[in-house]
Amino acid sequence: MPSPVFHDRPVFPRGFRCASRNVGLKPTAKDLALFASDVDAAAAAIFTRNHFPGAPVIVGREIIQSGRLRAVLVNSKVSNVATGKTGIANVRRMAAAAATELGTSPESVLVSSTGVIGVPLPIDLIERGVRGIAADLQDNPLVGAEGIMTTDSHPKALSTSVGNSTITWVAKGSGMIEPNMATMLAYIFTDAALDAITLDRMLRAAADVSFNMLSVDTDTSTSDTCAILANGLAGAVDETLFVDALIAGCTRMTEILARDGEGAKRMIRANVRGALNNYEAKRVAKSLVNSPLVKTMVAGADPNVGRLLMAVGKCFDCTITPANTDAWINGHPVVVGGQRLDFEDALVRATLSGEVVDLEVSLGVGNGEARAFGCDLTAGYVEENAAYYSS
Amino acid sequence: MPSPVFHDRPVFPRGFRCASRNVGLKPTAKDLALFASDVDAAAAAIFTRNHFPGAPVIVGREIIQSGRLRAVLVNSKVSNVATGKTGIANVRRMAAAAATELGTSPESVLVSSTGVIGVPLPIDLIERGVRGIAADLQDNPLVGAEGIMTTDSHPKALSTSVGNSTITWVAKGSGMIEPNMATMLAYIFTDAALDAITLDRMLRAAADVSFNMLSVDTDTSTSDTCAILANGLAGAVDETLFVDALIAGCTRMTEILARDGEGAKRMIRANVRGALNNYEAKRVAKSLVNSPLVKTMVAGADPNVGRLLMAVGKCFDCTITPANTDAWINGHPVVVGGQRLDFEDALVRATLSGEVVDLEVSLGVGNGEARAFGCDLTAGYVEENAAYYSS
Numbered sequence: 001m002p003s004p005v006f007h008d009r010p011v012f013p014r015g016f017r018c019a020s021r022n023v024g025l026k027p028t029a030k031d032l033a034l035f036a037s038d039v040d041a042a043a044a045a046i047f048t049r050n051h052f053p054g055a056p057v058i059v060g061r062e063i064i065q066s067g068r069l070r071a072v073l074v075n076s077k078v079s080n081v082a083t084g085k086t087g088i089a090n091v092r093r094m095a096a097a098a099a100t101e102l103g104t105s106p107e108s109v110l111v112s113s114t115g116v117i118g119v120p121l122p123i124d125l126i127e128r129g130v131r132g133i134a135a136d137l138q139d140n141p142l143v144g145a146e147g148i149m150t151t152d153s154h155p156k157a158l159s160t161s162v163g164n165s166t167i168t169w170v171a172k173g174s175g176m177i178e179p180n181m182a183t184m185l186a187y188i189f190t191d192a193a194l195d196a197i198t199l200d201r202m203l204r205a206a207a208d209v210s211f212n213m214l215s216v217d218t219d220t221s222t223s224d225t226c227a228i229l230a231n232g233l234a235g236a237v238d239e240t241l242f243v244d245a246l247i248a249g250c251t252r253m254t255e256i257l258a259r260d261g262e263g264a265k266r267m268i269r270a271n272v273r274g275a276l277n278n279y280e281a282k283r284v285a286k287s288l289v290n291s292p293l294v295k296t297m298v299a300g301a302d303p304n305v306g307r308l309l310m311a312v313g314k315c316f317d318c319t320i321t322p323a324n325t326d327a328w329i330n331g332h333p334v335v336v337g338g339q340r341l342d343f344e345d346a347l348v349r350a351t352l353s354g355e356v357v358d359l360e361v362s363l364g365v366g367n368g369e370a371r372a373f374g375c376d377l378t379a380g381y382v383e384e385n386a387a388y389y390s391s
Numbered sequence: 392m393p394s395p396v397f398h399d400r401p402v403f404p405r406g407f408r409c410a411s412r413n414v415g416l417k418p419t420a421k422d423l424a425l426f427a428s429d430v431d432a433a434a435a436a437i438f439t440r441n442h443f444p445g446a447p448v449i450v451g452r453e454i455i456q457s458g459r460l461r462a463v464l465v466n467s468k469v470s471n472v473a474t475g476k477t478g479i480a481n482v483r484r485m486a487a488a489a490a491t492e493l494g495t496s497p498e499s500v501l502v503s504s505t506g507v508i509g510v511p512l513p514i515d516l517i518e519r520g521v522r523g524i525a526a527d528l529q530d531n532p533l534v535g536a537e538g539i540m541t542t543d544s545h546p547k548a549l550s551t552s553v554g555n556s557t558i559t560w561v562a563k564g565s566g567m568i569e570p571n572m573a574t575m576l577a578y579i580f581t582d583a584a585l586d587a588i589t590l591d592r593m594l595r596a597a598a599d600v601s602f603n604m605l606s607v608d609t610d611t612s613t614s615d616t617c618a619i620l621a622n623g624l625a626g627a628v629d630e631t632l633f634v635d636a637l638i639a640g641c642t643r644m645t646e647i648l649a650r651d652g653e654g655a656k657r658m659i660r661a662n663v664r665g666a667l668n669n670y671e672a673k674r675v676a677k678s679l680v681n682s683p684l685v686k687t688m689v690a691g692a693d694p695n696v697g698r699l700l701m702a703v704g705k706c707f708d709c710t711i712t713p714a715n716t717d718a719w720i721n722g723h724p725v726v727v728g729g730q731r732l733d734f735e736d737a738l739v740r741a742t743l744s745g746e747v748v749d750l751e752v753s754l755g756v757g758n759g760e761a762r763a764f765g766c767d768l769t770a771g772y773v774e775e776n777a778a779y780y781s782s
Contacts, residue, residue, distance in 0.1 A: 049705075049707045050701060050704040050705050050707075051703065051704035051705075051706070051707070051709075051711040051713065052700045052701065052703070052704035052711075052713055052716075052729065053704075079697070081697060081700070082696070082697065082700055082713075082726070082729060082730050082731045083730065083731075084729075084730045116697060117695075117696065117697020117698070117700065117701065117731075118696045118697045118700070118730075118731030119731075217683040217684065218609075218681070218682070218683065219682050219683060219684045219698075219701060219702070219705065220701065220704075220705040221701065222697070222700065222701055222704060290609070291609070291610050292608040292609065292610060292683075292772070292776070293608065293610045293776055296772075296773055296776035296777045297776070297777070299773065299777040300776070300777030300778055302777075304508075305473070305508065305509045306470070306472060306473065306507060306508020306509045306613070307508070307610075309443045309472070309473055309508065309509070309613065310441060310443065310508065310610060310611065310612065310613055311610070312442070312443070313441040313442035313443035313444075313611075313613060314440075314441050314442075314610065314611040315442070316440045316441075316442070318442075320442040320443075322442065322443055322473075325443075335473070338443065338473060338475075339473050339474065339475045339509075340473045340474075340508070340509030340510075377773055377777075378773055378777070379770035379773045379774060381683070381687075381773070382687055382690065382768055382769055382770045382772070382773055383770060385683070385684055385687035385688070385691070386687045386688070386690040386691030386693075386768075386769070387691055
């Protein structure tokens with residue numbers, strides 16, 4: 001599949017705009033973002049599998065049943081998780097505030113919150129902050145991306161064209177990320193005409209090989225949300241081309257999130273092939289990007305073959321035959337038949353100084369394959385998360 | 392079960408002695424240890440479940456079938472993993488060298504190696520180093536413990552009395568530890584008279600609630616080995632008292648290993664009760680001690696309730712009902728019915744400055760319970776493992 005060309009600067013599809021503000025949740029940075037379509041859009045969404053979903057996820061699952069959305073309202077700093085009935089009521093108040101601004105119904109507004117867990121949402125500040133935000137709506141996706149950041153080092157947006165239509169991705173996330181069903185927060189906007197059922201199918205297929213294969217730190221957020229809105233203003237689109245572009249953009253955004261993992265200096269891509277089936281390939285690929293010893297090996301730019309084999313071998317329930325196992329680091333063969341090759345250490349070590357490290361493993365027991373995305377583990381991750389105060 | 396009294400200084404049971412030396416694998420530190428019984432001992436052992444077991448594990452599984460051992464020979468620095476047929480031959484050469492020294496057969500010597508993976512074992516140095524080591528055998532377990540250290544900050548040994556008999560534990564391990572079947576290397580010596588089948592049953596029961604519930608970094612070594620040798624010189628023992636002491640000593644040694652986790656400042660104990668069954672309780676307890684965000688929270692002494700709930704909630708396949716979930720940090724209630732309590736933050740924070748952090752979770756859905764052991768994640772872990780050179 002040919003990789004689509006991403007625009008140099010992200011743009012919105014026809015009829016989509018966004019705005020962001022500081023409403024007082026953070027000292028000065030943007031902490032509220034609104035994404036809106038001029039007309040109702042067909043929509044689909046997937047949410048975290050964590051057993052303690054935030055109030056916005058609980059309400060979002062209900063809202064998305066209609067298959068229609070007009071807008072997405074997101075606050076950062078406080079996640080509205082473990083907040084009980086008040087938390088649920090506050091989600092509805094956020095949706096109502098945005099709906100009033102846009103002249104639509106609260107049931108067509110998806111709400112997300114991200115930030116600290118277990119703290120009451122300062123709903124008064126948010127309601128006050130939403131007032132008049134419709135007048136700020138403009139056409140640069142990065143403005144909205146800025147309003148949803150937490151520990152992200154930069155706002156994340158991306159766009160591409162498919163025929164007459166545009167697809168735009170806006171996302172945030174850098175810690176507490178092993179989505180399993182979505183990245184922390186990712187919103188996809190398009191003016192292609194697609195119905196909600198088709199969108200749902202396409203979104204799940206794309207997330208399955210992208211966001212769901214991302215792990216910064218094995219920790220699955222209680223707020224993960226990935227939604228797609230299609231307002232149809234560009235008319236019909238070639239569905240095959242569209243889904244290819246959707247997968248490519250989700251994969252690219254996954255790489256952007258991995259690269260911006262908390263404290264990360266390098267992105268890790270683990271490619272596994274020859275597994276018994278795709279499920280086992282995913283397990284092994286995830287084991288590689290999740291292993292602290294593999295992650296610190298990448299941070300230290302050390303071609304430690306033993307750690308690769310250890311991470312593959314600890315997938316106890318997968319079919320792994322040492323004699324069939326080969327491995328490569330950045331294209332250089334380092335393991336053949338389960339044994340460490342006598343490779344040129346300095347050569348491989350030199351390739352590890354780049355921003356992307358590709359680990360490849362061939363298991364030689366079937367046709368299953370998978371790719372997982374992660375990042376190195378540095379003292380920066382530890383410092384950032386040990387210093388994070390929950391209150 | 393009353394906790395046994397551990398001796399102030401570890402001693403050996405009757406008929407056991409040990410020796411350690413530097414044979415040139417490390418620059419100057421001890422790198423070879425021999426543990427020997429004066430007479431053949433009944434024995435049992437459990438090994439790593441990693442799919443890439445080291446050559447000593449492959450041979451050890453074969454050796455232990457006889458249910459008899461006379462000695463254990465261990466080298467540190469090089470693990471003899473991913474070394475093919477030469478690796479296997481080198482294990483047999485190590486066993487033969489020790490057997491010659493002790494006047495016994497190679498089949499009664501268990502061999503372990505720990506250290507870097509994928510590097511050929513310097514067998515000539517080891518064979519030369521073993522010569523004459525029988526003359527060094529003496530009765531302080533810490534001398535043997537010193538010879539098997541890698542990144543351990545101190546040698547680890549422990550002993551207690553059961554009736555007329557003694558049990559002594561010698562272990563090493565501080566990184567690449569989520570044993571699932573054993574800690575990295577743990578040897579248990581006793582002069583009680585017990586047969587191999589009884590020892591095997593007792594060892595598995597004890598490891599199940601101790602070493603197998605330990606995780607420093609989720610990474611399962613390819614060399615994990617836990618063996619028990621009973622030479623019978625003290626005669627019969629009350630089996631109930633013995634197994635209680637065995638479990639208590641394995642648990643105590645597990646805590647010593649957790650506390651000495653690479654870079655660790657604090658030990659974490661996660662107690663889970665009210666789970667659907669013991670299996671689900673173990674899953675949740677392990678999730679707590681394995682979560683990087685929980686581990687950094689402990690490092691930062693921050694009572695971050697959201698991270699606790701996140702780590703419980705990401706056990707997707709377990710039965711978790713937010714409304715039934717309560718949690719405590721060092722005995723202070725912090726969650727009731729899935730919601731964060733408005734607890735006195737400074738009070739709980741102050742308790743987190745100690746060396747032991749107890750996290751308790753009650754799931755309220757059944758009678759399953761489990762306890763897992765781990766440690767905090769500090770910049771020290773990252774620095775140690777990013778700086779580790781594999782060649």
